[in-house]
Amino acid sequence: xxxxxxxxxxxxxxxxxxxxxxxxxxxxxxxxxxxxxxxxxxxxxxxxxxxxxxxxxxxxxxxxxxxxxxxxxxxxxxxxxxxxxxxxxxxxxxxxxxxxxxxxxxxxxxxxxxxxxxxxxxxxxxxxxxxxxxxxxxxxxxxxxxxxxxxxxxxxxxxxxxxxxxxxxxxxxxxxxxxxxxxxxxxxxxxxxxxxxxxxxxxxxxxxxxxxxxxxxxxxxxxxxxxxxxxxxxxxxxxxxxxxxxxxxxxxxxxxxxxxxxxxxxxxxxxx
Amino acid sequence: xxxxxxxxxxxxxxxxxxxxxxxxxxxxxxxxxxxxxxxxxxxxxxxxxxxxxxxxxxxxxxxxxxxxxxxxxxxxxxxxxxxxxxxxxxxxxxxxxxxxxxxxxxxxxxxxxxxxxxxxxxxxxxxxxxxxxxxxxxxxxxxxxxxxxxxxxxxxxxxxxxxxxxxxxxxxxxxxxxxxxxxxxxxxxxxxxxxxxxxxxxxxxxxxxxxxxxxxxxxxxxxxxxxxxxxxxxxxxxxxxxxxxxxxxxxxxxxxxxxxxxxxxxxxxxxx
DNA sequence: CTGGAATTGGAATTTATATTCCATTTCATG
DNA sequence: CATGAAATGGAATATAAATTCCAATTCCAG
Numbered sequence: 125x126x127x128x129x130x131x132x133x134x135x136x137x138x139x140x141x142x143x144x145x146x147x148x149x150x151x152x153x154x155x156x157x158x159x160x161x162x163x164x165x166x167x168x169x170x171x172x173x174x175x176x177x178x179x180x181x182x183x184x185x186x187x188x189x190x191x192x193x194x195x196x197x198x199x200x201x202x203x204x205x206x207x208x209x210x211x212x213x214x215x216x217x218x219x220x221x222x223x224x225x226x227x228x229x230x231x232x233x234x235x236x237x238x239x240x241x242x243x244x245x246x247x248x249x250x251x252x253x254x255x256x257x258x259x260x261x262x263x264x265x266x267x268x269x270x271x272x273x274x275x276x277x278x279x280x281x282x283x284x285x286x287x288x289x290x291x292x293x294x295x296x297x298x299x300x301x302x303x304x305x306x307x308x309x310x311x312x313x314x315x316x317x318x319x320x321x322x323x324x325x326x327x328x329x330x331x332x333x334x335x336x337x338x339x340x341x342x343x344x345x346x347x348x349x350x351x352x353x354x355x356x357x358x359x360x361x362x363x364x365x366x367x368x369x370x371x372x373x374x375x376x377x378x379x380x381x382x383x384x385x386x387x388x389x390x391x392x393x394x395x396x
Numbered sequence: 397x398x399x400x401x402x403x404x405x406x407x408x409x410x411x412x413x414x415x416x417x418x419x420x421x422x423x424x425x426x427x428x429x430x431x432x433x434x435x436x437x438x439x440x441x442x443x444x445x446x447x448x449x450x451x452x453x454x455x456x457x458x459x460x461x462x463x464x465x466x467x468x469x470x471x472x473x474x475x476x477x478x479x480x481x482x483x484x485x486x487x488x489x490x491x492x493x494x495x496x497x498x499x500x501x502x503x504x505x506x507x508x509x510x511x512x513x514x515x516x517x518x519x520x521x522x523x524x525x526x527x528x529x530x531x532x533x534x535x536x537x538x539x540x541x542x543x544x545x546x547x548x549x550x551x552x553x554x555x556x557x558x559x560x561x562x563x564x565x566x567x568x569x570x571x572x573x574x575x576x577x578x579x580x581x582x583x584x585x586x587x588x589x590x591x592x593x594x595x596x597x598x599x600x601x602x603x604x605x606x607x608x609x610x611x612x613x614x615x616x617x618x619x620x621x622x623x624x625x626x627x628x629x630x631x632x633x634x635x636x637x638x639x640x641x642x643x644x645x646x647x648x649x650x651x652x653x654x655x656x657x658x659x660x661x662x663x664x665x666x667x668x
Numbered sequence: 669c670t671g672g673a674a675t676t677g678g679a680a681t682t683t684a685t686a687t688t689c690c691a692t693t694t695c696a697t698g
Numbered sequence: 699c700a701t702g703a704a705a706t707g708g709a710a711t712a713t714a715a716a717t718t719c720c721a722a723t724t725c726c727a728g
Contacts, residue, residue, distance in 0.1 A: 149675060167440050168477040170715060181677050186717060196717065198684090205440040230533045231526040234656035238517045241652050245510045245517075254503040261502045277559055280552035280651075287549055288644060302574060323429070349432035351414045365433055372560060372655050376648035379552075380513050383644050384506035421705060442685060453707050458687060469686065470714090 130193045134163070134203065140192060148191065154178045155188035167204040171197045233369075240367045241376035248377040251365060260360050260385060263342045265392040267316030270296040271307075271341075273332045274320035277373060281320045281346065281382050288383060292390030299332060308335040316342040320382075322366070322373065325353055333357060346378060346385075402465045406435070406475065412464060420463065426450045427460035439476040443469045505641075512639045513648035519637055520649040532632050532657060535614045537664040539588035542568040543579075543613075545604045546592035549645060553592045553618065553654050560655060564662030571604060580607040588614040592654075594638070594645065597625055605629060618653060 131137035138160075145156045158178035159166060165174065175185040186197055194200040264270055270289060274282035279300075286298035299307050308331070311317060317336035321329040330353055336343050337357065345354035345361045355361045364381055366373045403409035410432075417428045430450035431438060437446065447457040458469055466472040536542055542561060546554035551572075558570040571579050580603070583589060589608035593601040602625050608615050609629060617626035617633045627633045636653055638645045 151676065164480065168480045171717090172715075182716080183678075183718080184676070187675090198716065229526075230529045230656060230660040231524075233660055234524065234529065234653060235521060237652040237656045238521055238649075241517050241648050242514050245513050245648070249507060249510055252503070252506065254501070257502045257506065277556070279559065280556040283555055284549070284552040284647065287551065291643065349429070350410045350435065351417050351428065351432040353414075356411075356414045369655075369659070371563065372659060374655070375556065375651050376513055376517070379647050379651065380509040381506065383641075383646070384502060384509045387642065387644060388502040388505055423706065443687090444685075454686080455688080455708075456706070459705090 130195070130199060131203065137192065137200075137203065138163075144191070148188075151180050151184040152188045152191060154180050155185055163204075166201060236369055237374060240369055240374045244364075244366050244374050244377040245380060247365060248380060251363060252381070253362075256360060256362055257385070260344045260362060261388040261392060263344060263360060264316050264318065264385070264389045267342060268295070268312070268314040269316075270294060270389075271299060271311055271315060271317040271332075271336070272296055272320075273299045273317060273329050274346075275301060275326045275328055277375075278320040278322060278326070278329070278346075278378075280375060281378050282318075284379065285318065285382050285386055288386040289390070292386070292393070294386075294390055294393055301328060306332075308332055311336050311339050311341050313340040315339075316344060318344045318346070318385075319354055319359070320346040320378070321352070321354065322348045323352070330354070333359065346381060402467070402471060403475065406479065409464065409472075409475065410435075416463070420460075423452050423456040424460045424463060426452050427457050435476075438473060439480045508641055509646060512641050513646045516636075516638050516646050516649040517652060519639075520652060523635060523637060524653070525634075528632060528634055529657070532616045532634060533660040533664060535616060535632060536588050536590065536657070536661045539614060540567070540584070540586040541588075542566065542661075543571060543583055543587060543589040543604075543608070544568055544592075545571045545589060545601050547573060547598045547600055549647075550592040550594060550598070550601070550618075550650075552647060553650050554590075556651065557590065557654050557658055560658035561662070564658070564665070566658075566662055566665055573600060578604075580604055583608050583611050583613050585612040587611075588616060590616045590618070590657075591626055591631070592618040592650070593624070593626065594620045595624070602626070605631070618650060 131140055141156055141160060145153060145160075148156060155174075155178045158174065162177065165177070169177075171182045171185050175182040178185065189197045189200045192200065194203075272282040272285050272289075282298060286296060289296040297307060297310065311332075315336075317333060319329050319333045319336075325347075333343055333345075333354055334357070343354070343357065343359040345352070345359035346364060347354050347361060348364060348366065349355075350363065352361070355363075362381060362385075364377045366375065366377055368374075403412055413428055413432060417425060417432075420428060427446075427450045430446065434449065437449070441449075443454045443457050447454040450457065461469045461472045464472065466475075544554040544557050544561075554570060558568060561568040569579060569582065583604075587608075589605060591601050591605045591608075597619075605615055605617075605626055606629070615626070615629065615631040617624070617631035618636060619626050619633060620635065620637060621627075622635065624633070627635075634653060634657075636649050638647065638649050640646075
């Protein structure tokens, strides 16, 4: 058994796999080949399963893991698991700690929000479904009028969208709820409603979304969870997972998404 | 415990999650929310890890699995592990692919905004003056009423501030300009005005800032350049340099700053 | 061939993880 | 405010998986 340090990344592991593959005994080579062909199975399988796949005994597979520099299969699997969902290591606990320490200095708090914002943005890229985004742009681009709906924490997003769309001369209405005047009835067939809401979902937003469906208008949603009522209503949904610091949610990812959406729609309209 | 059959696909599971979520007891709802937010983690985690993530006991998580129609956690995990491979080469590859296609598709545009947002945040940490931030918090915390002023592209920032301050019960007024009604005269000595504006600076914001100074109210500014009129007026200034993509400015840095500011002020008020 | 080292298969053991159980708390109802 | 039902936390148990060990086999040098 070699005493090399364990690879720290999957790439490093793959590299070592290539170097060593030829000098391994028969059974171990089978393991190497199987992993090279099915790297995606490692994170979700047991040694027994992988061994069976490589047509090898579990104990042989264990030796293979050690040959590659790991203490055993578990350590190797951990690498594959964390690298996959390395999104945010465990912000949950980190932020919980922050909450305990209470109001630190404003600068420390700012650093925390900056960090969370960066993580949210990074995560956005891997969680957004390009097909859904494309469909949302398509729908909004051909809408007669775009209705923007979002209250409370979602309102900054819709108000920015209103600004951006206005600048590009895309007809849009910002539903503000001012004076308790509702514009539900202005939604018509051929229009599109872009609803933005995060848990706990605002009643008012949901009502307008329902009105949109009754009128046969298209419904696009920027929301947070797969369980969101808007998803269940069958809206074309763009999911944005943001982290909270205390009771406050970073909005960087939502904004990036909103701007990209607005600009894409604007560009596509001009072409047509 | 219900006796429904176990969901056969993840979509079916998600659907059931949505249906049931509202009628679940507190702890089980936490489980539901955690899974809705982190569906990718299910395949590669243990009950203990997921339970910790949902801030719940493992036994509660088990009950949740059963409530969803599975015999236990293992059965549920099997479902998630089955189509795990579909999501394989993940974020990294995906992001690279998106970039290759240039600035045409909505996804590519999104990648660009994400990148710009990240850069802006990074920038913010090095450009913000902790002393100015501290002074701004101090001033806002002791103000009788905080007036929030910002129009057009700055309006999302002030509207979010209004939301956050309201939530923490800090007295604040959002100057919206609705109906062309101006609230300049409500600014009094002892109040503070938080003005947000970026080049080209909005006339209206500057006028209100001037009114504030006439009244002897404190003036805090979130703006972009040292040459900003607000800086020259002697406001306590927090400078945020945001990068543009085309004509559109990322707002992530401004938001991070605004939230940090609001939370700091809220925390300091509570102490006093 | 033969002796010895390397390799292998499979069972035995250890460790980790899922699952169940029950005492305690919380909640709702009359 | 008392009472029962529902929900919860945490420890106890059962199950499954990882890991080790060793006897059996293979391979190769002499």
